Amino acid sequence: MKKLLLSLVVLATLNACTTKETKNADATATATTQDPQTGTFTSLDEKSAKVKELLEAYAKNDTMVGHNLYVDTVQVLDLHANNQEGPNDATKVNPGGRSGQLLGDTFVHTLNTSITVTTGPNAIKTFVFANGDVITGYWGTLVGVGRYTKARNTVPLHLLIYWKGDKIVKMYRMWDPAPLKAEIAASQKK
Secondary structure, X not given: OHHHHHHHHHHHHHHHHHOOOOHHHHHHHHHHHHOOOOEEEEOOOHHHHHHHHHHHHHHOOOOHHHHHHEEXXXXXXXXXXXXXXXXXXXXXXXXXXXXXXXXXXXXXXXXXXXXXXXXXXXXXXXXXXXXXXEEEEEEEEEEEEEOOOOOEEEEEEEEEEEEEOOEXXXXXXXXXXXXXXXXXXXXXXX
């Protein structure tokens, strides 16, 4: 009797160890069909590398990388205080598309010197969603020395960059405009 019971336990254990569990795969498949915003992320992809190149070029006041990556009609939305409009408080789209964006980038360099950006590990990630959307996120810091105030300006900068193919079509930016506003005010005193 003991041998029969032991044989059944061993047989049940072997069966349990060789049967594939589908519960997690089924749950993931269900979640994907219910939530198109699921997907994967990486920092070792071509888009993350392009964003790093874009940020490093920005720090050097080199607009060619941006000119090559942005579509003419790129939408740039700055998520900071009092930059919303309409009944739903939607963030305003900055005017000018690519040329407006590059002009704004150059303007920051007229107000600051020695600009650097952090691009270290975990600063840039690209998200590939189940619905096909591709968005690169950046979480870092922009540092510069004010040309007029001589203050060291350290600004946390967060970006969400939306891609269509190999071009940037939209960018959300979240940053503190106070140091830039202080430099603009100081430049007017001369």
